Amino acid sequence: xxxxxxxxxxxxxxxxxxxxxxxxxxxxxxxxxxxxxxxxxxxxxxxxxxxxxxxxxxxxxxxxxxxxxxxxxxxxxxxxxxxxxxxxxxxxxxxxxxxxxxxxxxxxxxxxxxxx
Amino acid sequence: xxxxxxxxxxxxxxxxxxxxxxxxxxxxxxxxxxxxxxxxxxxxxxxxxxxxxxxxxxxxxxxxxxxxxxxxxxxxxxxxxxxxxxxxxxxxxxxxxxxxxxxxxxxxxxxxx
Numbered sequence: 001x002x003x004x005x006x007x008x009x010x011x012x013x014x015x016x017x018x019x020x021x022x023x024x025x026x027x028x029x030x031x032x033x034x035x036x037x038x039x040x041x042x043x044x045x046x047x048x049x050x051x052x053x054x055x056x057x058x059x060x061x062x063x064x065x066x067x068x069x070x071x072x073x074x075x076x077x078x079x080x081x082x083x084x085x086x087x088x089x090x091x092x093x094x095x096x097x098x099x100x101x102x103x104x105x106x107x108x109x110x111x112x113x114x115x116x
Numbered sequence: 117x118x119x120x121x122x123x124x125x126x127x128x129x130x131x132x133x134x135x136x137x138x139x140x141x142x143x144x145x146x147x148x149x150x151x152x153x154x155x156x157x158x159x160x161x162x163x164x165x166x167x168x169x170x171x172x173x174x175x176x177x178x179x180x181x182x183x184x185x186x187x188x189x190x191x192x193x194x195x196x197x198x199x200x201x202x203x204x205x206x207x208x209x210x211x212x213x214x215x216x217x218x219x220x221x222x223x224x225x226x227x228x229x
Binding site (some may be wrong): 032034036038039043044045046049089093094101102103104105106108109 | 118120149158159163166171172207209213214215218219220221222223
């Protein structure tokens with residue numbers, strides 16, 4: 001049948017477990033990647049970023065892994081808490097010759113639900 | 117701490133009316149973006165500015181939408197005339213440069229009846 005909206009991938013985890021959210025990006029020329037968290041009723045919030053000359057970057061409870069060979073990005077959240085429940089977006093920043101500038105393209109998002 | 121602000125937070129209007137949304141980017145950020153978010157399409161880039169000059173508005177319906185930056189502290193997105201299909205959440209974001217991290221405002225939730 002016809003889709004009535006975005007069917008977000010969902011991930012449900014228990015409080016205290018580690019979460020892994022995956023993202024496939026499209027452009028091998030992208031050189032900067034960002035993870036955003038969006039809570040209900042709020043704007044996307046920057047979590048962590050990584051440049052293409054790195055394959056891993058760590059923040060507070062979060063780690064981003066970049067595999068350029070297969071164009072794959074992942075976000076790992078350690079000891080997931082109820083406050084981590086949100087939609088998580090990956091974004092790739094690509095130089096766009098049409099505008100002679102960079103353009104940020106967002107993925108569709110993954111809904112993370114943390115069960116207490 | 118520095119944040120992007122947007123007004124109004126919510127707007128309900130009737131089809132055919134003009135809608136103006138405003139954004140104050142983070143001080144010192146020279147790049148400003150407008151996005152639209154819907155359940156069907158997700159997050160879409162409408163337009164963006166660098167140093168107040170429009171760089172890309174290819175995502176914006178030209179016949180009814182317009183975006184401007186009257187000064188470095190104010191960006192506006194206008195819809196005239198509005199239509200029910202424009203109902204969405206409109207986000208403004210700002211950054212130090214197009215290739216750098218974008219910081220989002222809280223959004224304007226628009227409902228066109």
